[in-house]
Each structure stands twice: as C-alpha cells, then as structure tokens.
Amino acid sequence: MVLIFSVPSGSQAHNVCLVAFALTFMSRASSALAQSKVNADANPWVLNYKSKAGPDGPWNAITQLVDFPEQNVTFFPSLTQTSLFIQAGACDTQDSACQLQKTGLWTQSGAHSLSNWVNVSVPRASTWDTAAAPLDLEGSAVLTIDRIVLWSADRADGPYYLDGVALTIASNYTVTQPDTDSPYTLDVGMLSLDTALDTVNWTTTNGSDVTYNKFLNQAYQTGNIPSVSYGLHVGSVWPLVSGSLILGGYDRSRCISTPIVSGDNHFSLAEIGLEVASGGWPFLKSASINHEHLLTGNGTGDDSTLSAMPNPGVPYLYLPDKTCSAIAAFLPVHFDQSLGHYIWNTTDPTFKQIISSPSALKFSFNTDSGLQNISVPFALLNLTLDYPLSNTPTQYFPCSSYAPDAGSPYHLGRAFLQAAFLGQHGQANKTFLAQAPGPGMKAAVVTKLSATDTTLTAMANPPSWNSTWTDQLKALPQSSALKATNKETSGGLNRGAIAGIVVGAVAVVVLCVIAIFVCWRRRGSKKEQTVQWGGHQHVSAKDEFLGGGEISESASEPIHEVAAEHTKKSGNSNGVTAEMEVPTYIGELEGSYAYGRSQVLSRDGQGRW
Template sequence: MWGLIFLSFVVAAVGKQNLAIQWSQRIYGPDGPWNAITVSVGGNESYYDISTAQTKVDLLPGGAWECLVLAPDVCDSYSDSQCGRGGFWTPAEDEFSYQIAIEAGWGDGTPYESGDNDPYIIQAISVYANNADGNFTTYNASLATIKNATIVNPDGSTRGPELGFFSLGNQQTHQTFTTAPNEPSVLTNIMIGGLYNNGDIPSYSFGLHSGSAALGYPGSLVLGGYDKSRMIGPITTFTHDAQYSLTLLDIGIGVETGASPFSFTDKSGLLTLNNSKTGQLNVGVDPQMPYFHLPDKTCQALAKVLPIEFDNTLKYYLWKTSDPSFQKIINSPAYLSLTFPPATGESDNVIIKVPFSLLNLTLDIGITDTPTPYFPCLDTSTSSNPGDYRLGRAFLQAAFFGANLRLNSAWIAQAPGPGTTKNGLGNADYEDLDDSDQFPDPTAIVSDTGAFNRSWTGYWTPLPVDSNGSSSADHSSSTGGSSGLSTGAKAGIGVGVAVGGILLIAAAVGAFLLARRRRNQRDSKSELADTGRHYDAKYAGAPVQPMQQSTPSELHAPELLSGPNQVHEMPAQSHHPVYG
C-alpha cells in the first residue's frame, strides 16, 4: 500500500469572503488584445512574509489543474520576438518546496507542441484582491514551469508563448501524483481549491468576465463569488464537466437599436455543421482558447453576410476594411447572437449578444508583420479530436461565465458593455456564492432589458432611421442565406407595384392641372418645402472611442481536464499542432 505525502500548511484564516482578483495593466495577443491577471509565485514558508520570496507574473485565466508559469528557457528559440512578455519564474530551492520527478505534459488536443523538461514545482502562489488587503496564498500549490512550448499558427508558422495560465480548478481541490512504483504518491493543492480548503473563500467557485482590452475594459475574476455589475439576466445553466459543455442552438445577427447596417434587420440559422446542415452543436466554454472554435461551415456562412474573407496565406478570416459596410458594422449596435437553451425550470432560450466591435480583433507580431484586423472564427478540430468546438476568450468578452466546482454546476449570462465606469453596469458589486449555491440568486441578477443598450452608450453609434420609425434602407428578417421573402410575399409585392403605378399616373395628372392653375394666378409664388430628414435625438449616439493599440501575444494551455478520480497520472507529451 503506497503511502501519501500530503504537503499542506495550515494558516489561520481571517474569515471567508469572495476575492476580486487584480488585473494587470498590460495586455497581450498576438490575436487579441486580451486582458490578464497578476499573481506572485515561489517560496513555500508560512512563518514570514511570503511576498519576499516571490516573483510577479501575468497569467491568463484558464485551465483545470496546475498553474502554468513560463521559465526563461522557453524563449531561447524566440529571443527576438514577443515571447515571455508576461514574465518568467525561476524557482529557488526551498527547504519546504518539492519538485516532482514527472515532466508536465500539455495533453492531447492542446493548442501547441510541447517539449521535454517541464517539471512540476510544489511551491506557493499568491493572488491580490481589489476588495481585501494583503495577499492570499495557496501553499504547496501545483505549479508547472514551462521550459519548452511552441505555439503553431494556422499557417504552420511557430511562435513562443507570451504568458502562462492561472488554473480555474475542477471538481477536485487537490492533485495527486504517482511518481514510481512503490514510491509514495504526492498530493498537492490546486490553487483555488487551496483557498477554499483554507477557509479564505466561501465556496469553491469563480465568476469570470474577460472584458475588452481593446476598449480599456478590464476583466473581472472573483473567487468564491461574482461581480453583479458584470452580469445581465437571464442565465442559462449546465452541468460542469471536463469541457464545460453546453448546447448551442443557433447563431444569428441582430441590431440593438437604430437602423441596420445590413440588408436585413435580423438573421438566424447561421449555425451550420460541417455536413452543410443547420442544427444544434455541443460546445465547451474555454477561456484558454482564443476564438469562436466552430465548424468551418459556420464561419463560411458568416462570411456570406459579413465583409470578411478567408485569407489562404494566414488561414484566418480577415475583415475587408475597404468595404463600405465595414466601419458601419463595427461601429453600430449590430451584434452576433448565440442562442442557448433556458436554465432548468425556465422556458425561454437565452441569447448572448456579442457586438461586432468586440469581433474586430487584431493579428500582430508573431502571426503577421503588421497589425491586421480579423474575425475570430476558426475550425481547429482535428482528426484526433473531431467535433471539439469551444467558445473562447473572444466570446467571453461579451459573456459572463461562472461555476461552483464542488457542486459541478456552471452558468453563463450576458455581460454588459464597458459603461461609464469601465466596470459594466456601474461600480463593482461583489457577491458571495455560498457553498450550497449551484447558481447565483436570481434576485441578485439585473434583468432590466435596457441595461445592455445603456452599457454600450458612447461605444457605438446607432444608425439613423426615417421619421416614420423605419430604417433608411429596406430591411427584412431572414434565415440563413435566403432572401427571407415567401412566395406570398413576392406576389403581394407584384400587386403593390401594379396598384402603385396607377396611383402615380393619377398623381401626375393632378399635379399638372394644379401647376397650370397656379401659373394663372397673379403674383403667385412657389415654395420649396423642407424635405430634409430629421432624426430623433435618441438615435444620435455618442462618439465611438478609438481602439487602443498594442502589440500583444499569448499562450494557450491544456484543455480542461477533470474526472471523478483524485489520482491524476500525468499525460504523455503531445507533439501534434493545434492552432492557437
């Protein structure tokens, strides 16, 4: 019977509360820009100020087991690139630390190729909160120092990673390593699980909104709770599993207010499977991945109605910036809609709206030589992982994602725009998620139907409509790529044209007679009526704020791994490229 080395320090907790993690002032890419958080890693002594033995690094939220931190060696082959901008960590030897003689592998289906010599280091990791003083530390945390990782772009070119990942946890609060036969197993702390077991946070949970780095809108990550100012109801709920998977029912296009920049007011039926049929799709919510990782047929369907085209060199969908509709679309209240099933016990589907301004992202150094606007839709499923579709950081710019990991429950909701405070619906409003709560209290979720529109005031400009309330162009609702006109509607148009022609003739005769009579009147004068268009003030909008420029870069981490067993045998190395 193997023994078990349980590395754990007991530190007195001052009381349970949610922790709103501090975000970095730097932003990353090269296919974003993206927001990141700042943490401190290293050391393992609990009897003095741990911060004196730690190194600060930036990490992207995402992952399920160990936190991934870059070592300087990872950029040896990319010394002239953006590699390592988030910071490096070289673990110091510590009497209380422990190194596991197993190399950290990235696992199958991950977005980069991994080399060897990436050891697990059992030391401390600390976070800093906006709503609490001091640092909050998990000792004997499961950390991996990444010395070998190569990100493979869709075109086959490679780049070094920019920063690592901060694990969001899974059903287990610990990770167990089996090193060798007849050797004791090693039990380490998953970061958030350690805070929960230590009594720092009220539940083993998180609430995440990635924000928009391009708009200067920071993210929100709350451990043990959520920020009510980043969530608009209703929510849709689903069971937490290895992929945080839920059902995507449809994809469409709509306009929140004002006229449409398209030849239609709304369109549905754009979720197209790779067999060219429309239908629902199982997708994972995965902040480790950058794009809308969807069937390519769906990306193609979107390219038929948006000014985007697939670039055969870069292998991305690029915005056609010279198209007259491009600026109208990205600056207007138009959005991409994703439809999900209702929450348990509810009847209405939940629609998440992603404004197109958030989908005008930038490819930069590491992928292109010059900044290039692109649309983040990409099919990255492979023959070994067919049907592996995910909604990544591009989606989480406009969606709120939360989970109570102990209860295997998760939810998503509409996230607001930046608002006047750059914090969504107003000042931060942090709420605990109790240990027994599967989901947030419905009474704590804003359900005002106008909240989303107001939160985007100043960041989009509604297009003007005619004085009669209709848009200045003929618009219709449609499904997929069809015109949206039924046979009956077309017949009705034909009858209308005929009747309209008769009325025009009658009007012309009347106008001729009236004009002749006026010419016979003495000192008659003709007046030109003011036919200029006047628009309601509510459609005037506010100036669109310019996008911030950056030279970001990124790292992608392993897919979410979770399962019923505590014992975690480390995966073998993976050497097949998956785009990131």
C-alpha cells in the same frame, strides 16, 4: 523544537533564507492535504485584472504574485487542471516567436529549485490538458509545485501563501495556428480555475507517488476563500470593459441575465444568429443564408445543437467551418490564408456601421425553460493581430474553423467571454453562464459564495445588454441604406437601377416644363409681372425675364430632388422604407443630412476603426 540560525552576510544569508523557505514550503505543502483549515467566514478575493496581453487581442490579463522571492507573472484565466508558468527563457531561443513586448514571464528561483525532486516530465504538449486542445500545443514541460500568493492593495489582511500548488512549467510551448504553418511561442501563462475537488497525482522521477491540490482547492482548504468557486467576466481592452475575476464569489453587476446552469462545463448551443437591438440593419445581404440560422456544419445535421465549452484559456470562437463561413457572408471580411483568419475590410462603409451600432452575434442556448440568449456586440469582435502573428497590426474577426475529437466540445473562448459571465461552484458541481454588461455597467456588487450555496443570483433589476452600450454604440436610422432586406429589392431592380430611372424621369419632366415655358413666352403679351424669390419681389417687363405669365416660387423648396431625406418603398412585403444609398459623401453641403451623417461615420471615436 526550536531551530536557531546564525545568519551570515552576503550570498550565505540568501542561501540560509532559501533553506528556511524550503523547510516552511515543504512543511506546508505536505500538510495541506492532511490538515484542512476551512473557514466559512472567509471573504472572496478580487484578483488584479488590469494588465493586457496577447498577439491576437489584446486581451485583459491577470497579474499574480508567485514564488519566493515574489515575482509578478502575467496569466490568462484558464480551465486547465493546473496553472501554467512560462519560463522567461522560452523567448530567448533562435526559433522562438514571441510578442515584441515580453512581460510577466516566470524566472526560476533558487527556492523553487529546492522542490525539483517532485518534477515529472510532460511528454506531449498536445495531451497536456483537454481544456487547451484548440491551441494544438507542441513542446515540452514539467509537472511540479510552487507558491501562489494571495495579496491585494485593497485589503488590510494578507499576503497569504499557498504553498505546494500543483502546476505546469513550460519552456517551449508553441501554438499551432489554424489553417497556417506558422506556430508562435506561448508567452502568457494560464491561471487554473478548475473547481473539481480532486487532487493532482503523479509519480516523481525518483519513483515517489505525490499528491497536491489545485489552486482554488488549496485556497479553500487553507481558509482563504469561502468555497471552491469563482466568477469571471473577461471584458475588453477596447472598447474599455474592465475584467473581473473573484475567487470564492462573484460580482453580481457582471451577471445581467438569469444564469444558464450546467452540471459540467459544457452547454447546449442551439443556434447562432445576427441581432440588431435598435435602429437600422447594417449587415450585408446574403440571398442564400438565413441570418437567424447560422449554426451549420457540425457533422450531426444542420439543425442539431452542439456542445460548447466557454473557455477563457483560448482566444477565438472555435466553431464548425460552415458556421464561420455563414457568419462571414454577412460581413465585409475575407479569409486570409497566410494569416489563417477572417480579415475586416476597414475601408468598407458597412464595417463602420456594424461595429459602431448595437449589432451583435447572438448565441442561443438550450435550457429547461426554452432558449436563452447571450449577445456579443460586433464592437468586441473587431480584434487585432500583431507580431508574431502579423508583421503589421491587422483587424480580424475571431471565428476559427474547428473540428473537435469525438465526444469533445467546441470552444467559445475569450472573444465570447468579453460579453458573457462565467461562474463555477465546485461543491455544488455547477457552471453558470449569463449575459455580461458593456462599458456602462453598474457599480460592482461583490457577492460571497459559501460552500453550501447551490445557486447564483443575477443582478437585481438588470439592464438590457444594449443599454449598457449606449455611450459607445449608436443606432442607425431605420431607413439605413444598408438595411438587409432592402440591400437589393427581392426579385426586382436594385437601388442603382431605381436611382437611374428616377433621375431620367426627372430630366424628362424638366425638359417638358422648359418646352412649355418657351412656347408660352412666345405667345404671351408684354406685361409687367411679379416674380418672387424666397420672399423678395421684383417687377420686370416680359423681355427681362425668360418666362411668361405669373410665376410664384419659393427658392427654399426643392422640386423633384432625389435627396437623402426622401425615402422610397422597396417592393418588399413588410412595408419598410429604404433610403437611396449614398456610398460616398463627396462635396455634400455643410448642414445637409448627408454631410452630417458622413461626419459621424468618418469619426475616429477613439476606437479601432
């Protein structure tokens, strides 16, 4: 049967287009489950991961076409069962608290209104989806369907329309900040990466039972991707590490260690520690805490592991309170109760040394062959709170105290996934976690994942994580004054006391030399003498020079001078040399070691410090 429309002008033409769209949309949506068009020859889709968003990052974000007429909506990747659209009106109410720059929100279209009959209310935001549990959401939403469009300027084919994708639309979801009473409006959507092969089922308001596919499964069933899978590296806005999200495949250059494999989306986190890949130790010293064993207070014993879920839909490192406190003990941070976060002391010299050196927070996971590490450089853990979370930009450390419900995991959010690769394969029912590179990553190697693949291969001859950061992070001298083991000598005097003793000893020696010098002069005879200053000779009588006897001295050679180049053993058993601390660089001569080092540390470097 052929339908023929006589197209009028103006708004009537627009309405006819909407009716035609609705007929096509509902036809495709209803037949998506019954008629599969799986295509094993399909290529992976590389999504547009070039936007940035969020009041607590900023974070790399996805710009995705949706609906009809098509509109660009901003999303964070998420492991929720359904994608989340944020209505533009969510930020228009008097009690809303949104970012000052509101972009990429969803505006309800006439086309979508035609499918409102499938809507059902989500009564409690807090129970909407367990993957969003750390956000402690409040507000109202509806479960519905809409179109998501696959299109890329880098591909000759497309666009491809995924109609009837199950999703959630929120009009006033708010995020409850930990340890504060200041919720803010959720104004960035979530793009579902759930790889489970099941469908989303509900009963509509008119009593009809409906069944719809999730986003990735719909893309697979319509033949647009080769498997229900993805590869993700969140990356960083600054230091600049571009994000990567590929459907039906992954970028092998983003996976630079043997993947850790899990049968679900949880991993066994065994330990957290501090790491310095090369050079001196920049951290503060904590006498009572071992920097290699910071995972404590998980409620099941300090030495036990915990279940952790890498989760791109939430921002922070959601860990036990004692773990966050233990890490913070080594950092120049303080907990701001009003903001609910650990705030960096950006004027402390330690801060600059930590975030500009190859120092990292090391996460150790249990595997069948032992522990495997993923390192997150502290350069990535210097993030910014902005409005509405803070009235002025404020740099913070993203560890958040979290106590999950019984049987639920802790969450390693976007802060962790800035430096970690995450992949999932629905048909194989596996999740993969690996180290991701920094700004010096190799060229992209887009790799297809077929429906029959059961493994995910890392990059061939991968670099170490720190070698991909060499242009950004510089090793401190081994004799750094901030060396942890020598911050204060164990059981002895601190460096300030040692410096005082050295200076006092030098003064005594100088006084003794002067006294002997004067006595010798009085006893000496009046003879001509040769005095050499830096290679120049001058002949004088005894009374023309306050000294006696023959003196030969090089002016360029310091005598008993306590300088930054000279090191002193600290009394620790490991024999590492420690430099006298120079807390401020005031009045240093240009060209000296201390002057040069002060210029390096005071450099802006186009970073966040």
